[in-house]
Amino acid sequence: MTALAIDVHGLTKRFGRKVAVDHVDIAVPEGQVWGFLGPNGSGKTTTIRMLCGLLKPDEGEGTCLGYRLRSETDSIKREVGYMTQRFSYWEDLSIRENLEFVARMYGVADTKAKVDETLERLGLHARQSQLAGELSGGWKQRLALAACMLHEPRLLLLDEPTAGVDPQARRDFWEEIHRLSEAGLTVLVSTHYMDEAERCDRIVYINLGKIVAQGTVPEVIQKSGLITFIIEGPDVRRLLSRLEGRPGVEHVAFFGAVLHVSGHDRDALKAALEPLRELEGYAITEATPSLEDVFIHLQQVSAVQ
Amino acid sequence: MRGFSFARLFAILMKEFIQMRRDRMTFALMIGVPVMQLLLFGFAINTDPRHLPTVVHIADDSVYARSIGAALRNSEYFDIVATARTPQEAERMLDEGDVAFAITVPVNFARDLVRGRTPQLLIQADASDPAASSIALATISELATSALKDDLVGPLASRAGKPAFTTIIQRRYNPEGITQYNIVPGLIAVILTMTMVMVTAMAMTREREKGTFENLLAMPASPFEVMIGKITPYVVVGYIQATLILLGARYVFGVPMIGSLTLLGATGGLFIAANLALGFTFSTIAKNQLQAMQMTVFFLLPSILLSGFMFPFRGMPNWAQWIGETLPNTHFLRIVRGILLKGNGPAEIWPNVWPLLIFLVVVGSVALLRYRRTLD
Numbered sequence: 001m002t003a004l005a006i007d008v009h010g011l012t013k014r015f016g017r018k019v020a021v022d023h024v025d026i027a028v029p030e031g032q033v034w035g036f037l038g039p040n041g042s043g044k045t046t047t048i049r050m051l052c053g054l055l056k057p058d059e060g061e062g063t064c065l066g067y068r069l070r071s072e073t074d075s076i077k078r079e080v081g082y083m084t085q086r087f088s089y090w091e092d093l094s095i096r097e098n099l100e101f102v103a104r105m106y107g108v109a110d111t112k113a114k115v116d117e118t119l120e121r122l123g124l125h126a127r128q129s130q131l132a133g134e135l136s137g138g139w140k141q142r143l144a145l146a147a148c149m150l151h152e153p154r155l156l157l158l159d160e161p162t163a164g165v166d167p168q169a170r171r172d173f174w175e176e177i178h179r180l181s182e183a184g185l186t187v188l189v190s191t192h193y194m195d196e197a198e199r200c201d202r203i204v205y206i207n208l209g210k211i212v213a214q215g216t217v218p219e220v221i222q223k224s225g226l227i228t229f230i231i232e233g234p235d236v237r238r239l240l241s242r243l244e245g246r247p248g249v250e251h252v253a254f255f256g257a258v259l260h261v262s263g264h265d266r267d268a269l270k271a272a273l274e275p276l277r278e279l280e281g282y283a284i285t286e287a288t289p290s291l292e293d294v295f296i297h298l299q300q301v302s303a304v305q
Numbered sequence: 306m307r308g309f310s311f312a313r314l315f316a317i318l319m320k321e322f323i324q325m326r327r328d329r330m331t332f333a334l335m336i337g338v339p340v341m342q343l344l345l346f347g348f349a350i351n352t353d354p355r356h357l358p359t360v361v362h363i364a365d366d367s368v369y370a371r372s373i374g375a376a377l378r379n380s381e382y383f384d385i386v387a388t389a390r391t392p393q394e395a396e397r398m399l400d401e402g403d404v405a406f407a408i409t410v411p412v413n414f415a416r417d418l419v420r421g422r423t424p425q426l427l428i429q430a431d432a433s434d435p436a437a438s439s440i441a442l443a444t445i446s447e448l449a450t451s452a453l454k455d456d457l458v459g460p461l462a463s464r465a466g467k468p469a470f471t472t473i474i475q476r477r478y479n480p481e482g483i484t485q486y487n488i489v490p491g492l493i494a495v496i497l498t499m500t501m502v503m504v505t506a507m508a509m510t511r512e513r514e515k516g517t518f519e520n521l522l523a524m525p526a527s528p529f530e531v532m533i534g535k536i537t538p539y540v541v542v543g544y545i546q547a548t549l550i551l552l553g554a555r556y557v558f559g560v561p562m563i564g565s566l567t568l569l570g571a572t573g574g575l576f577i578a579a580n581l582a583l584g585f586t587f588s589t590i591a592k593n594q595l596q597a598m599q600m601t602v603f604f605l606l607p608s609i610l611l612s613g614f615m616f617p618f619r620g621m622p623n624w625a626q627w628i629g630e631t632l633p634n635t636h637f638l639r640i641v642r643g644i645l646l647k648g649n650g651p652a653e654i655w656p657n658v659w660p661l662l663i664f665l666v667v668v669g670s671v672a673l674l675r676y677r678r679t680l681d
Binding site (some may be wrong): 049052053054056073074078080082084086087088089090091102105108291 | 429515516517520522523524525526678679680681
């Protein structure tokens with residue numbers, strides 16, 4: 001069994017009376033890429049901040065790269081690369097100045113060579129004296145990733161790194177992540193994108209500070225016990241309002257030009273769909289729920305509880 | 306309807322009020338600062354300072370000398386805090402700033418008076434702050450007529466009604482009573498306070514506002530590293546400012562520079578560091594740049610008004626002087642004026658150096674303790 005890059009138990013953080021993170025256990029083996037999902041305000045950022053020593057947990061213990069979470073934050077900081085949700089490099093410094101600053105802060109040997117190499121790899125060598133604040137969102141994201149990789153960390157904690165980034169840049173970003181992971185790097189990345197979740201070895205879904213599901217994507221789908229029917233046909237979107245609120249129908253969503261109707265009770269779902277079978281030109285088939293169906297379901301379930 | 310809408314205006318007004326109420330710190334400052342300042346400065350500032358510490362050297366003890374002493378006291382302008390045995394002792398006290406006046410009753414004062422001559426009373430005043438000494442000096446001339454009224458009886462009765470003695474006034478350190486000699490060196494202290502406190506307070510809160518602070522925290526840097534790293538560039542800026550003001554003082558205002566500029570430079574470094582540490586402390590408290598700015602102003606006003614920069618320090622009531630004594634500005638003002646105008650050396654300025662050291666250590670420790678290594 002490989003060693004665990006992240007191994008925490010009962011991690012809890014309160015802000016005043018609000019429990020932001022509620023007894024979270026995470027164990028990420030070295031070299032894996034884990035996706036961290038959940039709605040806004042579910043506690044993803046708070047958890048990540050506790051992992052890299054930016055917040056003190058109120059409860060819970062554990063290790064990050066083998067260092068104790070509470071007492072060895074300095075060692076953790078040295079070997080973890082953390083990319084904040086908001087671009088947090090210095091906009092009034094040039095690209096090169098930012099990278100040099102980071103390299104010096106981590107005591108990277110031969111700063112100049114390392115920065116040159118990074119600039120070359122990023123394709124930013126020609127623009128190195130441009131101010132970071134002038135970069136577009138995609139370039140800022142690349143710069144941020146390069147900067148938090150400068151000191152060759154063993155663990156990357158990425159907080160919604162691809163928010164607001166175009167599909168091509170996102171794809172490039174994930175290729176880079178997978179390449180780094182093959183080289184032995186462990187990655188925990190929070191995201192709202194389903195396609196990104198599907199690129200992860202495992203996913204953790206958190207809502208209202210609690211982990212509600214975790215495992216590989218098929219495991220999470222299967223464990224949800226959700227049943228989904230797909231309706232295809234002309235102008236199928238107009239059926240959405242007719243189905244919502246029917247007994248057995250827990251949620252209906254329109255994507256990819258088809259309607260996803262999900263619930264837990266197969267018979268009730270079938271009964272609800274029965275009147276539609278008489279309509280001309282519609283095909284109703286049972287299918288594996290998509291990850292999105294499962295997440296919407298999980299979010300609704302925890303909201304009710 | 307297009308154009309102006311009262312409903313929209315009302316909506317905006319409500320939103321602003323709600324936000325103002327949410328930002329408790331700003332609200333407290335907006336309400337508290339004017340009240341405090343009104344109370345502080347309203348009572349503290351006195352351009353007609355009384356009870357100025359005075360040393361007397363009585364070379365000729367007589368009933369007349371005692372009457373003059375009593376008259377000085379009764380005038381309320383002079384508090385006789387010491388009696389010097391020698392003229393040198395009186396002068397030393399004036400040099401060190403322990404007293405504002407040294408009054409000497411010369412030898413044969415009584416004899417001359419009785420013989421019908423007009424004896425002279427020597428008054429040496431610390432005129433480095435002309436405002437502090439001028440009114441008091443004006444009273445002395447009046448005393449010459451009134452002080453000995455009751456003593457001049459019998460054969461001497463004819464002498465009453467006209468000045469019984471003349472006064473020789475020596476304005477020390479700033480003989481012409483040029484206000485700029487006092488104000489311009491003082492400006493070094495005030496300008497350094499203003500910019501040093503403000504820039505550090507802003508520099509740190511800007512990091513927090515922009516979100517770059519999170520990144521800085523995620524890096525392995527100790528609070529001390531961050532503090533020193535942030536402060537040092539401004540020490541350089543502070544020295545440049547001080548140099549510019551000194552050049553202006555010398556060549557524009559012709560302020561005398563009697564003492565050692567090296568000594569001034571060394572103590573200036575201490576003063577700059579004290580202010581930067583305070584700015585850093587503010588930045589650990591302020592949530593945004595506006596708050597940092599408000600805190601700076603809050604500190605700046607007493608530094609100008611209670612330090613002896615604008616108004617005579619000794620004119621303030623005791624409690625205001627106590628507040629003044631805690632401000633670095635007060636001490637650095639005395640150091641600057643002492644070195645430039647009086648030619649003070651290390652021994653004479655030491656009483657004002659150690660308070661700066663204490664301030665630096667205390668405030669620096671507070672800054673380091675308050676600096677959060679986490680985002681909690």
